[in-house]
Amino acid sequence: MAGLTLRNVGKSYGALQIIKGLNLDIHDGEFLVLVGPSGCGKSTLLRMIAGLEDITDGTVAIGAQVVNDLPASKRELSMVFQSYALYPHMTVRKNLAFGLQNFRMPRAEVERRVADAARILQIEPLMDRKPRQLSGGQKQRVAIGRAIVREPKLFLFDEPLSNLDAELRVQMRAELASLYARLGTTMIYVTHDQVEAMTMASRIVVLRSGKIEQVGTPQELYTRPQNLFVAGFIGSPKINKLEAKVTAGGRTANVEGLGDFSLPQLPTTDSALTLCVRPGSLRIGAGDVVGEGVIRLVEYLGNETLLHIALSSGQILLATAGGQAAYRAGQTVPIGFDMADLHYFDASGERVEPQASAFAQQGVSGTH
Amino acid sequence: MKRFIARNAPGYLFLMPWFIGFFLLALGPILASLYLSFTRYDMVNAPRWIGFDNYTYMFTRDRRFWKALEVTFHYVVLAVPARLIMALGVAMLLDKGLRSIGFYRAIFYLPSLLGASIAIAILWRQLFDANGVVNQTLGYLGVSGPNWLTNPDTSLYTLVILAMWQFGSPMLIFLAGLRGIPRDLYEAAEIDGTPPWRQFTRITLPLLAPVIFFNLVLQTIEAFKTFSSAFIISNGSGAPADSLLFYTVYLFNEAFKFFRMGYASALAWVLLIIIAIFTAIAFFTSKYWVHYENERD
The missing domain is CATH 3.40.50.300 (P-loop containing nucleotide triphosphate hydrolases)
Incomplete structure (x- = not known):
């Protein structure tokens, strides 16, 4: 050896x-x-x-x-x-x-x-x-x-x-x-x-x-x-990537189709960020609700169901729901995620880590 | 029936040129020669039926027939392996991935295109002449070369060397065969520390066996039929001392010099049977040494 x-x-x-x-x-x-x-x-x-x-x-x-x-x-x-x-x-x-x-x-x-x-x-x-x-x-x-x-x-x-x-x-x-x-x-x-x-x-x-x-x-x-x-490479189904514009001096982000929400303190001054959330962390009608979307496709996999949800911007997000969940295409659903499940990447695509104390103060204001 | 035709018509259509050629041009003479082999026929008088006389004469009394067989066998035994080894050697060099391989392939194939021609046979005669290039070169090295073409002991070897030089078509087939052996096998062997010679004997040769077999059969048939080079170099007579009396040269002389057309036809049929026997032997033994990748068990 x-x-x-x-x-x-x-x-x-x-x-x-x-x-x-x-x-x-x-x-x-x-x-x-x-x-x-x-x-x-x-x-x-x-x-x-x-x-x-x-x-x-x-x-x-x-x-x-x-x-x-x-x-x-x-x-x-x-x-x-x-x-x-x-x-x-x-x-x-x-x-x-x-x-x-x-x-x-x-x-x-x-x-x-x-x-x-x-x-x-x-x-x-x-x-x-x-x-x-x-x-x-x-x-x-x-x-x-x-x-x-x-x-x-x-x-x-x-x-x-x-x-x-x-x-x-x-x-x-x-x-x-x-x-x-x-x-x-x-x-x-x-x-x-x-x-x-x-x-x-x-x-x-x-x-x-x-x-x-x-x-x-x-x-x-x-x-x-x-x-x-x-x-993007690790994890299946693929992670959701949201392009965000940073506003208010780095305290809020705007994602087309989802609206504005506040950001934790990040060690970057980039005006554009990519926020990623795994399909398993994207939840329907729960979590810190951010917005809503229309179900375009329902893939029933037995133990779970994979939903393709279109935002008003046209972007498709993937979300997993339980196998028992009864969703159908065309349905409008509220979607949300916990801020702790978000991954933040700066304009060059590198990971940026929220400052440790930041989460406690985060209130998420979901506007649509 | 209708469906059979519909399904196979294109195939037969493409075979048509060959069929037409065979039935219109080849089949008639083939059958005629079979008939003529049982006759005496001098091309002036009508053929006269003599039964098996031509064949019994050939096997019992015709010493030149046996001499022609001996020369031809001798040639086949030397020229076929020599050409195949040469062809495989060059194919392996080319397979190593030379730059502008297409160019070399064409260059190396050229002798085979020219080789069957009369011009090359004449060139060969000049090369191996008593004062030819070969002996001049040997002379520079202090060796006094024999008179290659007039010496019955060496004349056949000039033709074997000519055959070796015409390695082009089996070389191309070997090259295709070598290309068909997956690189992975050699890489796996490399990692397992297999020396090059063992890679050659244990991987290349067994996997090339179907191609070797194909080339062996084709080249053996070709060698039995060798005519123009022997004819030119021996001045059409099989000289010196019948040492270049190839079977086909003898056959040609019987037919077109002595006008013994019936006897020549019998010779042709015997050659056909000899070639068929050798091909059959090759096929029957092949199952012991030829491994086919996709054969069923």
């Missing part, structure tokens, strides 16, 4: 910079998820750690050892690919053993490791099949098996669940989490799916355009997103 240290890591193809001066410490035994929209450089970063891409700038160290010039095979890591990358002409058993044979490992040891992996992943009945005779989920297990037989210091996963259907994805997610609990090895996991990131990670790194937007636990990212991008 080993931690990982990235210092000013950069990657460029000619003039095109994919990764820009990245610093990151990955702790020993951590399940770190790299998440971001496609093209953000997360896979490239993973491949740089793996040794499949050159590192243009900075250093990558596994444990105490800088590995920039170390070939992939010497980095003592395993990688699981999105495509599984199973050798199609070999049986499952041979797929599992192939990598170990390169290291001139005694046959008995190879067999022991292969058998162990097969038992852990419950693929023992499949050992003599070829990959094409396996389902997607089974292939994925074999791919993971091939990674664990190496008994590496570090596991790398490149979107390993993307090719699976939704149900299997949920199942494999749980299995990966329990595998992690069992092995305790450092894992770096790339995904574009924030749900995967939230459910599995010890910590999440949100990447955009080759830069780190925020690093933190799933709770930190959800409750205290550092900028608008993270606020």
Whole structure:
């Protein structure tokens, strides 16, 4: 097992910079998820750690050892690919053993490791099949098996669940989490799916355009997103963003379609702010009522109902209501939220934190 | 029936040029040659039915037939692997992702386009002439080269080298095959510390097997049919000492020099059967060494 240290890591193809001066410490035994929209450089970063891409700038160290010039095979890591990358002409058993044979490992040891992996992943009945005779989920297990037989210091996963259907994805997610609990090895996991990131990670790194937007636990990212991008990226259904004009010297805000309400004391002098509220915190006819809107769409999800509510400005807000709630499209409803549930972002999109004492004095005057 | 036609009409329409060519131009001569192979026919007098005489003569008394077979087999055994290895080697170099790969592909394919032509065979004759470029080059290195084309021991090798040089079309097919092997497999192998040679033997070759098989069958057929280069280089006679007496050269001489059209037809049918047998052997053994990704079990 080993931690990982990235210092000013950069990657460029000619003039095109994919990764820009990245610093990151990955702790020993951590399940770190790299998440971001496609093209953000997360896979490239993973491949740089793996040794499949050159590192243009900075250093990558596994444990105490800088590995920039170390070939992939010497980095003592395993990688699981999105495509599984199973050798199609070999049986499952041979797929599992192939990598170990390169290291001139005694046959008995190879067999022991292969058998162990097969038992852990419950693929023992499949050992003599070829990959094409396996389902997607089974292939994925074999791919993971091939990674664990190496008994590496570090596991790398490149979107390993993307090719699976939704149900299997949920199942494999749980299995990966329990595998992690069992092995305790450092894992770096790339995904574009924030749900995967939230459910599995010890910590999440949100990447955009080759830069780190925020690093933190799933709770930190959800409750205290550092900028608008993270606020919008983490959480499903998506957070509501309200553009606000600051008036009265920073004491009140005006949101088109909602009207004026008073602001807590904020450490910013920007005249425009973005106020964000999660759909779960947007309430119908309760809380500090701010205004009203017309229900445009009702999505019944069983345990809850997702409402699309149009403000008079035309902006659509998302709100979740209980599964029992009987709303219908066309209905006009009062909507509200508690000021404590608001996230404030300045004109450059960075989070601004209300002064601690501020909330107590906040009275909200809902005018419409 | 109506639905069958409606559904398949476009397919047959596109096949039509081939069908027309086959039925109008090829089928007649094919059937005629089968008939003629049982006759004596000198192109002046009408063919005379002689039963299996041509075939029994060929297998029991015609020493040049056996010589032609020997030369041709010898050539096939050398030229086919040589060309395939050359083609695979160049394809692997090109697959490494050269800049302006299209340019190199065209350049490397050029010999194959020219190779079948008479001009190249004549050029080859000059290259390997007693005072040709090859021997002059060897001379600079202090080696006195043999008289390649007049020496029965070396003449066949000049044609094998020519065959190697014409690696273009199998190379293109190999290149397409190599492109079809997912990069991930090599990356996974890389991470698992697989040395390059083992990647080649354990990943590239097995996954390329269907393409190797295809090229092997095609090139074997091609090699059995080699004619124009052998004809030109041996002055049409199979000389020296019948060392370039390719099967087709012998067949040509029987037909158009000695006007033994019936016998030549019989030779042609025997060649067809030999090629068919080799192709069949390739197909039957393929299930032991060719892995198809999408085959059913």
